[in-house]
Amino acid sequence: MSRPDDLVRAVEATLFAATEPMSAEAISVHLGGAEVKAALAELAEQYRERGINLVERGKRWHFQTAPDLAHLLRREREEVRRLSRAATEVLAIVAYHEPVSRAEIESIRGVQTAKGTLDVLMEAGWVRIVGRREVPGRPVIYATTPEFLTHFGLESRRDLPGIDELRAAGLLDPVEDALAEAMEAAGGAEGEAETQSGDEADAD
């Protein structure tokens, strides 16, 4: 690697030393107000094929090891918490539907959500309360955090696997909306939702 310019070196050193992902703004403040966006882009490019990469997750940047080297590093490091099936489902529902209330989560899952399930996700730092829905009862609504994006390697929520397809297929809309639409389209005869046809999802 060639010697980068001083700003790039400073951004590189700052992000290397940081214990948490940093936003461009935070880096800029740390470096006395320098404009760092170009330096970040340059660094990301320089590290693109190396054993460590510079990545942006939810507007925050950090260095991490390259994903293809996971097998070398994984070993003695099973620190990642194992989520229950219920917790993974709730997390997915929050991520794909946010902001979402507990009742909405439950209506999708068809079961009550144990109090502990959301707590686990909040304790992990992946989900937080973002306010209340202005409907009767003013239920609390939940959304994901920047830490969620960091952990799952998502630049933004747009990177959620399959979210565009799910949205296009209407699968992120409430049942009521889809029902009204389908009844209209199919004349209520066959009860067959002819919205978008699809093929098998390839979840690996």
Next chain:
Amino acid sequence: MSRPDDLVRAVEATLFAATEPMSAEAISVHLGGAEVKAALAELAEQYRERGINLVERGKRWHFQTAPDLAHLLRREREEVRRLSRAATEVLAIVAYHEPVSRAEIESIRGVQTAKGTLDVLMEAGWVRIVGRREVPGRPVIYATTPEFLTHFGLESRRDLPGIDELRAAGLLDPVEDALAEAMEAAGGAEGEAETQSGDEADAD
């Protein structure tokens, strides 16, 4: 920048993720017995002029921030903070009565004085310890510093107005607590507010 070979990438990622410096042997063991010396030398060269360097210390390798950027790791930020009312009182008592012990300050103020208050004044550079009073317990005694005079634009402590002048200026009239607090609040609005209520609250 070309993609480094896989072994170099693996060594790079391993050292990056390691929680401690690693010897070449330990890296080799971690990577299934690969010969890593050449890869280490290559990496060290590639990082030589970057914001982070790969260095060998006592036969163990680790990444560290480039020495010329070490200042980035520890920065000082100055914040203008207004002295709390309690601290201002203590400072005034020290100025008028120096040298004075903490017990004497308390007896003049009529309220207990937190240790932190004097610490703040010493941190500000306005008060210092000038010795001990030769009485039982040998309490520490405090006095003002030359910086104190400079900051307050005083030639000497004799420039401080006397009791008679204070009385003439109406500064000895009892001030209702509410009024005092209102003045405090109004003054605190500018700059970093030192929230406090009452006399006992001290700056931390």
Next chain:
Amino acid sequence: MTETVDTPSITFAEDDWQGIGAAATEDQALYLELDGWEGPLDLLLDLARRQKVDLRRISILELVDQYLTYIERAEALRLELAADYLVMAAWLAYLKSALLLPREEQPDPSPEELALRLQLRLQRLAAMRDAAARLMGRDRLGRDVFARGAPEGLRVDRKSLWQCDWFALVQAYGQVKARTAPVVHMVRDRMVMTLDSALSRVSSMLGVNLDWMELRDFLPPHADPRLRRSAMASSFVAALELARLGKAELQQDETFGPLMLRGIRA
């Protein structure tokens, strides 16, 4: 398997879900895991997946039959079923009968609508379950990719630049002085009759009169009301004092009644 086209969907490939029941091919094994389902919708989805068709083309009637069969057999095995499984069974039985009714006798909402609603819910649950699996399968920080093991950390030392001005300093001292100065109470000048003058007045009046007199009669006549209050207090104390010295006797017939006073000749 249904014919598929080139757009994404929410069906499950046979091997992409390792959930409960995936390995349970025998009915018996399946029943014993009834606890493992997170509610009837979960069980229905699992059954639907066994039809191995796109969820949008699933046969609701077949699904209902399968569900009811499972519930019946679970009951036959005396497995304790949660109430919501039974509620769902009852509802599905109703749905089935409605679906089989002649068209003109259909209730409202139509059984087709109810079936569609169930189908839509299953699709949504399946979509989220699929999404969860894909999310969990990503390169996760701390599992697949790693942050720096021993970051130096960025320290920002906050240094306080204390501010205080001359006026605040002097004013603070003034406040301390004002607060701790000895408090002097100024008592207003009042018209009073001292105890001494009351004593001499009462004893001299007792000397000239041997009859019972009310205490009020000892007070100076036409006095200012404020002086009168003071005189009353002083005269009362004077009367007590004279009684103590054996120079007078006191009598009061009732509480708050007139206090009578009479001199004793030595």
